[in-house]
Amino acid sequence: MVSRLVGIIAKEFIQLRRDPLAVTLALFVPVVMLFIFGWAINTDVKHVPTAVFEQSGSLEARVLLEAFENSQYFTIRYWVASQRELTRLIDEGNAKVGVVIPPDYAKQLSRARAEIQVIVDASDPMVATSAMNAAASLGAARSLDVLTHTVEGTVVRRNGPPVDFRVRAWYNPDLVSAIFIVPGLIGALLMQTTITAMAVAVVRERERGTLEALIVSPIRRWELLLGKIIPNLFVAYGQMTMALLVARFVFDVPIRGSLVLLYAMALLFMWGTLGIGIFVSTAARTVPAAMQLAFLTFLPSIYLSGLLFPIEGMPRGAQYLAAAIPLTYFLRIVRGIVLKGVGLGYLWPNLMPLAGFGAVVFTLAVFRFRKQLD
Amino acid sequence: MDAAAPAAVVTRGLTRRFGKIVAVDHLDLTVRTGELYGFLGPNGAGKSTTLRMLCGILEPSEGGGHVLGIDLVAEPERVKSAIGYMSQKFSLYDDLTVEENLTFYARVYMVPKPERGPRIQRMVRLADLGGRERQLAGQLSGGYRQRLALACALVHGPRLIFLDEPTAGVDPVSRRTFWAVIRRLADEGTTIVVTTHYMDEAELCDTLGFIYQGRLIAQGSPARIKTEAFRRTVVEVAAEDLRKAADALSDWHAIEEVVRIGTRLRLIMADGPSADDVRAFLEHEGLAVNWVHEVEPSVEDLFVSFVDKERKLRLREQLGAV
Numbered sequence: 001m002v003s004r005l006v007g008i009i010a011k012e013f014i015q016l017r018r019d020p021l022a023v024t025l026a027l028f029v030p031v032v033m034l035f036i037f038g039w040a041i042n043t044d045v046k047h048v049p050t051a052v053f054e055q056s057g058s059l060e061a062r063v064l065l066e067a068f069e070n071s072q073y074f075t076i077r078y079w080v081a082s083q084r085e086l087t088r089l090i091d092e093g094n095a096k097v098g099v100v101i102p103p104d105y106a107k108q109l110s111r112a113r114a115e116i117q118v119i120v121d122a123s124d125p126m127v128a129t130s131a132m133n134a135a136a137s138l139g140a141a142r143s144l145d146v147l148t149h150t151v152e153g154t155v156v157r158r159n160g161p162p163v164d165f166r167v168r169a170w171y172n173p174d175l176v177s178a179i180f181i182v183p184g185l186i187g188a189l190l191m192q193t194t195i196t197a198m199a200v201a202v203v204r205e206r207e208r209g210t211l212e213a214l215i216v217s218p219i220r221r222w223e224l225l226l227g228k229i230i231p232n233l234f235v236a237y238g239q240m241t242m243a244l245l246v247a248r249f250v251f252d253v254p255i256r257g258s259l260v261l262l263y264a265m266a267l268l269f270m271w272g273t274l275g276i277g278i279f280v281s282t283a284a285r286t287v288p289a290a291m292q293l294a295f296l297t298f299l300p301s302i303y304l305s306g307l308l309f310p311i312e313g314m315p316r317g318a319q320y321l322a323a324a325i326p327l328t329y330f331l332r333i334v335r336g337i338v339l340k341g342v343g344l345g346y347l348w349p350n351l352m353p354l355a356g357f358g359a360v361v362f363t364l365a366v367f368r369f370r371k372q373l374d
Numbered sequence: 375m376d377a378a379a380p381a382a383v384v385t386r387g388l389t390r391r392f393g394k395i396v397a398v399d400h401l402d403l404t405v406r407t408g409e410l411y412g413f414l415g416p417n418g419a420g421k422s423t424t425l426r427m428l429c430g431i432l433e434p435s436e437g438g439g440h441v442l443g444i445d446l447v448a449e450p451e452r453v454k455s456a457i458g459y460m461s462q463k464f465s466l467y468d469d470l471t472v473e474e475n476l477t478f479y480a481r482v483y484m485v486p487k488p489e490r491g492p493r494i495q496r497m498v499r500l501a502d503l504g505g506r507e508r509q510l511a512g513q514l515s516g517g518y519r520q521r522l523a524l525a526c527a528l529v530h531g532p533r534l535i536f537l538d539e540p541t542a543g544v545d546p547v548s549r550r551t552f553w554a555v556i557r558r559l560a561d562e563g564t565t566i567v568v569t570t571h572y573m574d575e576a577e578l579c580d581t582l583g584f585i586y587q588g589r590l591i592a593q594g595s596p597a598r599i600k601t602e603a604f605r606r607t608v609v610e611v612a613a614e615d616l617r618k619a620a621d622a623l624s625d626w627h628a629i630e631e632v633v634r635i636g637t638r639l640r641l642i643m644a645d646g647p648s649a650d651d652v653r654a655f656l657e658h659e660g661l662a663v664n665w666v667h668e669v670e671p672s673v674e675d676l677f678v679s680f681v682d683k684e685r686k687l688r689l690r691e692q693l694g695a696v
């Protein structure tokens with residue numbers, strides 16, 4: 001029994017070693033993926049090009065504009081001399097935000113009731129929201145009214161409360177996207193590897209006719225599956241480690257919680273994804289078909305799990321779907337452990353769905369696999 | 375071959391149904407220990423289904439049997455460990471070397487570790503793969519791959535081995551080498567059950583069994599099959615007007631069957647007329663004959679003669695597809 005299991009595992013490792021492309025892909029895909037998602041996808045809006053129509057020439061106005069720049073959300077690119085010029089810059093898309101300071105700004109301020117105008121190009125909602133919030137909070141801090149106009153013409157009047165309120169962003173004080181996205185990518189990565197590699201490992205044997213020899217041999221179904229799962233887990237954990245190293249040392253993602261807990265939780269997560277992989281292997285006849293099918297199962301997870309977009313903002317139907325996706329729960333676990341440093345006490349609500357998914361899908365997949373071999 | 379030794383394979387009423395289709399129909403098969411048994415049949419005749427049941431991977435719907443004294447129905451797992459099996463797909467890992475393939479199958483078949491090395495060495499010699507131990511299986515040519523597949527099937531030293539069309543798609547020289555190897559194995563006491571479509575291969579067997587529609591329709595040594603069960607002459611004719619010749623010959627009572635094969639006619643004749651008689655007959659009918667000669671009967675010819683008339687046409691069609 002041990003000999004048979006060892007036979008399969010040893011064989012899988014030799015095959016992996018003989019396939020330089022597979023090894024390269026296994027090791028570098030995580031890195032490439034982290035770089036693409038971690039760097040290129042940036043949902044914070046910073047350094048928005050801003051045009052300023054400053055009519056007061058006062059010290060107070062300069063202080064205000066400095067505050068704008070210091071917030072890092074705005075970068076003043078243009079100083080204009082007319083409202084028309086400001087409009088043109090925004091229309092051309094050179095400036096996303098326009099700030100209009102009235103001629104009597106200093107006088108208004110002395111009466112404790114100053115009004116400045118912030119025009120935001122809302123054709124990019126992400127920029128608009130971010131800029132409006134930033135401007136409003138800057139205004140609030142100075143107890144002034146900031147009149148924000150969107151390009152569509154809606155006017156939002158924000159009455160600055162006379163209190164000085166400050167929002168503190170916990171766990172990710174600088175609101176860096178990478179810190180939010182990178183830990184999540186580890187989940188996506190594990191999912192992709194386990195599903196695709198598992199499905200391909202089985203389908204390849206069927207395609208080449210070696211599965212037939214194994215069926216005739218005294219090997220048991222579970223030995224065959226375990227012999228394929230163990231090398232697969234090895235690769236998956238290797239990738240996870242690689243991804244954590246890149247996250248920590250390239251993206252400065254703080255790793256606050258227990259790594260042991262994280263690796264253990266990953267196993268629970270992969271129980272289900274390996275099940276999906278086995279399922280895919282029973283449905284596909286050829287390796288390319290298996291890969292496409294694997295990709296198909298992977299796609300909804302990427303978009304619905306909250307990896308890139310928050311689930312809270314999704315329509316109700318999508319939220320129900322998200323609740324059926326194991327990655328959704330694993331992402332909460334990874335982010336919880338990595339970013340918040342929390343333990344099982346806080347994470348347990350996510351354990352049951354993962355375990356349930358694993359139990360159901362894995363069992364069904366193995367059942368289907370066995371049935372197919374008979 | 376020891377007549378007193380228990381049979382390697384015995385089945386009694388072995389039956390397998392798939393839904394309404396009866397793939398194997400109350401098959402009584404006996405393969406004596408140490409013999410080379412040729413299992414013949416057109417595609418879909420029930421050969422593979424029978425082999426799968428004998429290998430312990432398919433449960434019989436009815437009946438049963440013993441393989442190396444092990445009950446097929448009660449202990450299929452023990453059957454699997456005891457036998458060897460090689461399919462026409464060769465089932466090799468192309469990205470593993472010759473030695474690694476052998477090691478893999480030795481582990482899968484639980485060859486104890488101390489025996490593994492010597493056993494693999496023996497297999498390398500048997501399959502004439504010396505010097506190629508570290509070559510990737512994918513880089514071997516057809517004949518070597520075939521012998522490696524055989525070596526993998528034999529690595530655990532089974533006393534019975536099933537070969538499912540082991541020579542399909544292999545060149546004639548390699549086929550001959552391969553048959554020399556399995557003939558030697560049989561002579562050394564390994565029981566071999568092999569399926570084939572080639573007559574020259576069938577003739578190397580000790581016993582032939584013909585299966586059709588799930589039943590054994592003839593069995594015996596190649597000589598007995600040919601002289602007693604078959605007892606027909608096969609003649610090929612090339613004539614100027616093949617169609618007219620075929621029409622004329624079909625009316626001749628001595629001829630059982632006329633088949634057109636390309637530019638020739640193949641005649642199966644019950645005892646009596648010879649090739650010369652055929653020429654005389656055709657010339658008497660006023661047809662120009664290019665040549666006529668007697669040929670060796672093929673597996674197909676034997677087959678066709680064993681089944682009743684109404685099945686013949688359909689069978690020829692099936693065989694044509696082989």
